[in-house]
Amino acid sequence: MSRFIRTAVLIVAGIIWLLPVYLLVINAAKSPADFTSKEAWLPNGFALFENMSDALSLSGLGDAVFSTLIYAVVSPIVAVLVGAAAGFAIVALRLKHGFAWFVVIFGGTVFPLQMVLIPLFDGYSRVGLFDTRLGMVLIYTAISVPFSAFVMRNFFSGIAHNVFEAAVVDGASTWRIFTRVYIPMSLSALVAIFILQATFVWNDLLLGLTLSQSDDVRPIVTTLSGMQSTYGGAQLSTVLAAGILVSLPTVVLFLFTQKFFAKGLALGQY
């Protein structure tokens, strides 16, 4: 096929692909007073920012934004460091049966999330972690650790072992070697894992649905899901505006870091 035809086909297909986004934006921008679902294709006024700020006070979406930011920042950072420590133990410190331990950690992701929901719900309720931010941070961290350990073990395998030996000769402790030599050398890998996991946490529905209920603990996507079933009719434009608000951060992050994502996916995370 000639390049011209290919380009033309792609442009037409691309426009069709963006139609749902067009519909989302123009309808999220209609003020509730003018909103009618009868004229979905025609723009009508621009009240997007008003709708977004209305959405933030609806269903506690504002609170949810704040807690989700905590989850999506804290959990991936802790997970990245815990995974890096595991990789360091296996590769640099040559932990005995290191590969078996690696399999133990990585095995944590091979089964569906459904296998942990009931005991987590039950156990969290018993020890007072149900519907707490600490409880959410803990589970998001645990879920992110296996992938992080996987990538960091691979990454550290690429660092020559005499880097470690030289540091030992200089009299550095293992903790110092980890924090001052290995971590600074692997910033790019750490950032890539962080971005992937932060997006995963931001978009989580199932854990939020199971382990939280109050406005200030519920993560944002779970809150959006609740809004969708609670508010219809004229307030639909507000819910659609909430949808944009919730989606924008990950879409922007993703578009700037496509390559990281593709690599992470090819490594077999999802």
Added chain:
Amino acid sequence: MSRRDSTSYQWSARGFIAPGVILVAVLLYAPLLWTTYLSFTEYNGLGDPDWVGLANYGAMFADPEFFGSLGNTLLWVAGTLIVPVGLGLGLALLTFDLKGGIWLRLPFLIPYAISGIGVGLIWSFILQSDGALDQALALVGVVDPPRWLLDAPLNTVVMILASSWQGVGVNALLFTIGLQSIPKEPLEAARLDGARGARLFGSILWPMLRPLTAVVIGLSIVASLKTFDIVQGMTKGGPGRASETLALTMYKDTFVNSDYGLGSAIAVFLTIVTLVASVLYLRQQLSKKNEI
């Protein structure tokens, strides 16, 4: 030196690996074992679980709703393999070697980072009765459009298409990376020999894309078996239980009907299916590799 290497830092190494092992053991493995145990008990979250042997599995396989849900899940697996994987490959081939390919792929990538609930929100708005799609159809004279989200199995099919809208771009990106990593020489040689279009694809591109195709297909199978978010966002498994997937059935039986034993049995079943599918798939891939 090498002997000292492998023994001298063992205590330190245990300290470094401990946090990861503890987190995974306490928050993932212990629950996993507990769910397996609960699947042999009757339990509603209060008091103690009562051992009932295989009764939950018996109830599960006797329930027509379970088979409906299983059927929908298999439809999701099949649909996900055909539409987003196929279109993703097509898109990667169309943009391959094309000037401005990055920009032409961009519209397809935007939906990927939207959460399943966000995608569900957009598409249920479009597909609702008298919604955007029906209004567009009315313009071209279709006055009695299908009830997209209300009739099974049509609702599952349109949800698979909505999820394809989300997933095509990232598959295209993966295939593009695969295409770009193909060495230039055999490609040029084949072109000089006059291979174009379908022949170039069949003789050079497809065989060289095989490893990557294996990854994309494997990921798609595992992810589609666990489909939850987008269905929750569009039909909540309804009307009734007509569009439930196994993940939704598990959630509803557990947290809506408080039947923890049955919910656990479904979770165990889903896990076994996922593991069996992965193992069969990996084995088939590995044996193919040996043949070449």
